[in-house]
Amino acid sequence: MTGFPLLTAVLLAPICAAVLMCFVSPKAAQSIRIISATAMTVALALTLYAFFSYDLTAGGMQFKENIPWIKDLGVHYALGVDGISLPMLLLTDLIGLAAVYSSWNITNRTKEFYILLMILIAGVTGTFIATDLFIFLLCYEVVVIPIYIMVIIWGSTKRVSKEYAGMKLTIYLLMGSAFMLVGVVALYLMASSVLGVNTFDMEALAIAGQMGLLSENFQIFAFLLLLLGFGSLLSMFPFHSWSPDGYAGAPTAVSMIHAGVLKKIGGYGLIRLGLLVLPLGAKFWAPLIAGLAMINVMYAAYIAIAQKDLKYVIGYSSVSHMGYVLLGFAALNVVSVSGAVANMVAHGVMSALFFAMIGFVYEKTHMRSITELRGLAHQMPRVATGFMLAGMASLGLPGLISFIPEFTIFVGSFSVYPVFAVLAISGIIFTALYTLRVLAKVLFGPKDTLFDRYADAKGAEMMPLIILGIALVGFGLFPQLLMGMVGTGTEPLLPLLERLADTSAVIGGIR
Amino acid sequence: MNFAAINTEIFILVLGLFAIIMDLALPKDESRKAIGGVLIFSLTAWVAYMFTMYTPQSIIADGGTGTRYFNDMMYVVDNYSIFFKQLFIVATVFTMLFSLEYMQNVLRYKGEFYALLMTALLGMCVLASANDFLTAFIGLELMTISFYILVGARISSKNSSEAAIKYLIVGSVSTAVMLYGISLVYGATGTVQFYDMLRNPALFSAAGLAGATMVMIGFFFKLSVIPFHMWAPDVYQGAPTPITAMLAMGSKAAGIAVFMRVLYVAFPLIGFYWLPILAVLSAICMIGGNIMAIRQTDVKRMLAYSSIAQAGYMMVGIVSADFAGMKAVMFYGMLYVFANVGAFAALSLVEQHRGNSDYKAIAGLAKSAPVMAAVMTISLLSMAGIPPTAGFAGKLYLFTAVVNQGYLWLAFVGFIMSMISVYYYLQVAKAMYLEVGDDEPIVISGAARAAAVISVLATILFGVWPEKLAEITNLASFTFLQ
Numbered sequence A: 001m002t003g004f005p006l007l008t009a010v011l012l013a014p015i016c017a018a019v020l021m022c023f024v025s026p027k028a029a030q031s032i033r034i035i036s037a038t039a040m041t042v043a044l045a046l047t048l049y050a051f052f053s054y055d056l057t058a059g060g061m062q063f064k065e066n067i068p069w070i071k072d073l074g075v076h077y078a079l080g081v082d083g084i085s086l087p088m089l090l091l092t093d094l095i096g097l098a099a100v101y102s103s104w105n106i107t108n109r110t111k112e113f114y115i116l117l118m119i120l121i122a123g124v125t126g127t128f129i130a131t132d133l134f135i136f137l138l139c140y141e142v143v144v145i146p147i148y149i150m151v152i153i154w155g156s157t158k159r160v161s162k163e164y165a166g167m168k169l170t171i172y173l174l175m176g177s178a179f180m181l182v183g184v185v186a187l188y189l190m191a192s193s194v195l196g197v198n199t200f201d202m203e204a205l206a207i208a209g210q211m212g213l214l215s216e217n218f219q220i221f222a223f224l225l226l227l228l229g230f231g232s233l234l235s236m237f238p239f240h241s242w243s244p245d246g247y248a249g250a251p252t253a254v255s256m257i258h259a260g261v262l263k264k265i266g267g268y269g270l271i272r273l274g275l276l277v278l279p280l281g282a283k284f285w286a287p288l289i290a291g292l293a294m295i296n297v298m299y300a301a302y303i304a305i306a307q308k309d310l311k312y313v314i315g316y317s318s319v320s321h322m323g324y325v326l327l328g329f330a331a332l333n334v335v336s337v338s339g340a341v342a343n344m345v346a347h348g349v350m351s352a353l354f355f356a357m358i359g360f361v362y363e364k365t366h367m368r369s370i371t372e373l374r375g376l377a378h379q380m381p382r383v384a385t386g387f388m389l390a391g392m393a394s395l396g397l398p399g400l401i402s403f404i405p406e407f408t409i410f411v412g413s414f415s416v417y418p419v420f421a422v423l424a425i426s427g428i429i430f431t432a433l434y435t436l437r438v439l440a441k442v443l444f445g446p447k448d449t450l451f452d453r454y455a456d457a458k459g460a461e462m463m464p465l466i467i468l469g470i471a472l473v474g475f476g477l478f479p480q481l482l483m484g485m486v487g488t489g490t491e492p493l494l495p496l497l498e499r500l501a502d503t504s505a506v507i508g509g510i511r
Numbered sequence B: 001m002n003f004a005a006i007n008t009e010i011f012i013l014v015l016g017l018f019a020i021i022m023d024l025a026l027p028k029d030e031s032r033k034a035i036g037g038v039l040i041f042s043l044t045a046w047v048a049y050m051f052t053m054y055t056p057q058s059i060i061a062d063g064g065t066g067t068r069y070f071n072d073m074m075y076v077v078d079n080y081s082i083f084f085k086q087l088f089i090v091a092t093v094f095t096m097l098f099s100l101e102y103m104q105n106v107l108r109y110k111g112e113f114y115a116l117l118m119t120a121l122l123g124m125c126v127l128a129s130a131n132d133f134l135t136a137f138i139g140l141e142l143m144t145i146s147f148y149i150l151v152g153a154r155i156s157s158k159n160s161s162e163a164a165i166k167y168l169i170v171g172s173v174s175t176a177v178m179l180y181g182i183s184l185v186y187g188a189t190g191t192v193q194f195y196d197m198l199r200n201p202a203l204f205s206a207a208g209l210a211g212a213t214m215v216m217i218g219f220f221f222k223l224s225v226i227p228f229h230m231w232a233p234d235v236y237q238g239a240p241t242p243i244t245a246m247l248a249m250g251s252k253a254a255g256i257a258v259f260m261r262v263l264y265v266a267f268p269l270i271g272f273y274w275l276p277i278l279a280v281l282s283a284i285c286m287i288g289g290n291i292m293a294i295r296q297t298d299v300k301r302m303l304a305y306s307s308i309a310q311a312g313y314m315m316v317g318i319v320s321a322d323f324a325g326m327k328a329v330m331f332y333g334m335l336y337v338f339a340n341v342g343a344f345a346a347l348s349l350v351e352q353h354r355g356n357s358d359y360k361a362i363a364g365l366a367k368s369a370p371v372m373a374a375v376m377t378i379s380l381l382s383m384a385g386i387p388p389t390a391g392f393a394g395k396l397y398l399f400t401a402v403v404n405q406g407y408l409w410l411a412f413v414g415f416i417m418s419m420i421s422v423y424y425y426l427q428v429a430k431a432m433y434l435e436v437g438d439d440e441p442i443v444i445s446g447a448a449r450a451a452a453v454i455s456v457l458a459t460i461l462f463g464v465w466p467e468k469l470a471e472i473t474n475l476a477s478f479t480f481l482q
Helices: A006-022 A031-053 A085-102 A108-129 A133-142 A142-152 A162-195 A204-209 A216-235 A243-249 A251-279 A279-306 A310-331 A334-365 A381-394 A403-413 A420-445 A457-475 A479-502 B003-025 B033-054 B055-059 B077-104 B110-129 B135-149 B157-191 B206-223 B233-240 B240-266 B268-294 B298-318 B323-354 B370-384 B391-406 B406-432 B446-464 B467-481
Strands: A062-070 A075-079 B067-068 B074-077
Touching: A006 A031, A006 A062, A006 A075, A006 A085, A006 A108, A006 A162, A031 A085, A031 A108, A062 A133, A062 B055, A062 B467, A075 A085, A075 A108, A075 A133, A075 A204, A075 A251, A075 A310, A085 A108, A085 A251, A085 A457, A085 A479, A108 A133, A108 A142, A108 A251, A133 A142, A133 A162, A133 A204, A133 A251, A133 B391, A142 A162, A142 A251, A142 B406, A162 A204, A162 A216, A162 A243, A162 A251, A162 B391, A162 B406, A204 A251, A216 A251, A216 A279, A243 A251, A243 A310, A251 A279, A251 A310, A251 A479, A279 A310, A279 A420, A279 A479, A310 A334, A310 A403, A310 A420, A334 A381, A334 A403, A334 A457, A334 A479, A381 A420, A381 A457, A403 A420, A403 A479, A457 A479, A457 B446, B003 B033, B003 B067, B003 B074, B003 B110, B003 B240, B033 B077, B033 B110, B033 B135, B055 B467, B074 B077, B074 B110, B077 B323, B077 B446, B077 B467, B110 B135, B110 B240, B110 B391, B135 B157, B135 B206, B157 B206, B157 B233, B206 B240, B206 B268, B233 B298, B240 B268, B240 B298, B240 B323, B268 B298, B268 B406, B298 B323, B298 B406, B323 B370, B323 B391, B323 B446, B323 B467, B370 B391, B370 B406, B391 B406
Parallel strands: none
Antiparallel strands: A062 A075, B067 B074
16 A cells, blocks of 8 residues: 555544534434445445455555654554454444444434444544554543443433443443553553653564563563453453443444444453563463353353343353453464454454344334244344344354354364363353244244234345345355454464463463 | 743733723623633733743753743742643633623622632742742732632622632631741741752751641642542532632642642652652542542532542642653643633533532533533543543553652552542533433523633643643753753
């Protein structure tokens, strides 16, 4: 790319839309929707272009941009994508566009809703493309407040009130980020003193960490702080309880973006900052993470079985799936980390589709409980297709997006944590249990005339299904598209991870 | 007598006299907005002119300081004081801008109001430049006495009078404590000048130490540091809203300005022992202020407790006692001005139209005044330190400085408490956006809207791109430390 700031354009598309919408009359709801959809389509098109023109043989950071930003802190407006962040960026724009369409029927304060949605998407986009830690943090925290406002205004009150859900979500994430901020400040100061320059550049920090310039004790300490921040974002046990409540209270678009991409910032941050900058710390805490990952997988799946509310089922299911990501991370080898990254993409697409479908059904019927909904496949065949696609992907059916990533995680982690890997594989049985049970009850069975008056998805309502369905099947049939890209991001880690395997310092000395 | 050095003070004094004379000259029933307009216009021009007063980097690099003195070192004009004076003037200009309507409609004595605002501003400027204890004391009294009157300016309101009396009593006690401390310090060292006190061994006598402690306690009263904060909530709640804003941003920043000079220039050695105590006090402020703010039902009162917490954040920078810390304090002080302007502009509008400032009164503000609701939300988030507002950059500056000095625990306290503060700031957002109130649209004057919008734009600009402000604060703290 010569000259054209592709990533800035991707970042600015939603921001421009938000600014533009400020000047549109609140009554012009359709214009507002179209502006948002256009902005996200542009962003998605640019991202797809980046995805397919990324030079796989060269690897590393591409489409780089770098402008000095704040001199005395050493901040640069630095953007770039590699094999790890590009799939996440693609995921963001896919789900962003789908979220715009699944909010098509919102009539209450449409203008504010879409402005906040665009800010939210811009924030998430920024975290994945920033290569400067300051810009990363800036974008990371931007997302919290729009989510709160969206939940309390457009959310739904069922088991918990939407105000409670919104505040719980916000406080959990902010408390996590408070610890993370201390860790980042400590890291910044330590790296600045050993490197001799003030810098927030993630690559420079990674060099400092990997060259052994940061002492082992410091890395262990700083990694713990980051783990508290990113772990609570990734809904790692015991910081997971915001996730089901939050998703249940949130409007559809927020659930989609939150479960689909926002959570993934936690996993992405653990790899980008935790593993690359603080490798010894990652190694030290890995057994603990693996143990917690197991609890995530088993415990959350177990709870999901008992849930009645569809959103709670998917909420706990997403906590459970994040366990696989954590396990892949904790195994600390190239195969398992690739699996973790790919699984984040897979779960993102799948859970966003799930939430889009639940949101659609709820919007029409105002029902979400699996005791009330039944036989929907008769009246809503298209929605049922979406449910089936997402459900089958959730239990890892081959040919859909999440089979290869999960398989990769198991292969990678089996050699390191054989017991945990076996337990995690058996977690699939639980997943199958709750997924199939829900699908069977909600979609199939005798026709109920109660639902005859609800129309199936059509027009714009179909778009989330089409967009996410294509991704779900496409990456499932051609896994190399995804895995090849992820591989270029994780293969450079090989020497680092091999070196780590030889260092013996792990928590409690267990392996 | 280098009168050119004190041109800012002379200018402000002239403006104050102008306000009095205009008030006499104008017919009794005529609006006093014109006075405010003239003051706003001239002060804005003066702030712009003040940028030329800074000693540029090139001269500092050659070893010069460019510092000017007035009346034999009593009064010092350096980049540090210029920065703070700009801050005070900006705060005053914005306050007058958003309260033109308020003053005209709510207060009985309008012309006096402008004159007193100018004398308060003059007192703040004297404080920023004071280089001996007597000058500092005069500045402090000039500022506080003006504020005693201003706090009670809503003559018809009981709360306002009560607040004025409370402020007067507590303020006089703290002044007495400080003055006694100054006399003890003078008795021990034989000087009131900051530079002479610098390495005076007599300061370490019993009288000197006791005096220094009392001086600092006097400052803690002014800064409303816990446990010397009792007056703040009542006074903040009772005062007319624009004056609450001035107390929160101007008076506090002036206290910080002179406190840093006293601590670093007059008592650097004692100060060294004081830093751990200050660290504990700032932690108490951050914890106590934020936790007490949660329970409030009145937004002004909530902002009073939140300003106690903000004083704690600024003291974090003072604790680090180095270049980065000072710069962070100044940066934070400036962005706190913009955050306060946004919040109080919205709040004074509410008080003016709905007669109250509790959570019920702001309910549904997003419907009746959407711009002001957005301004209020963004300003409060800046106080909480959520990006992309300036508060985030400010807190990052503060806490990197203090962690660098080894106070990691203070950074923990600070970050966690600022995340907790989001809770009560969001309660305000919730009341404005979610709850149903009076749907009737509120007419906002152009000046108030301008003040609110400009302050929010500044808040976001300094949050996303703090470069320019950081450069000026660097310049200011750099000359100070030479």
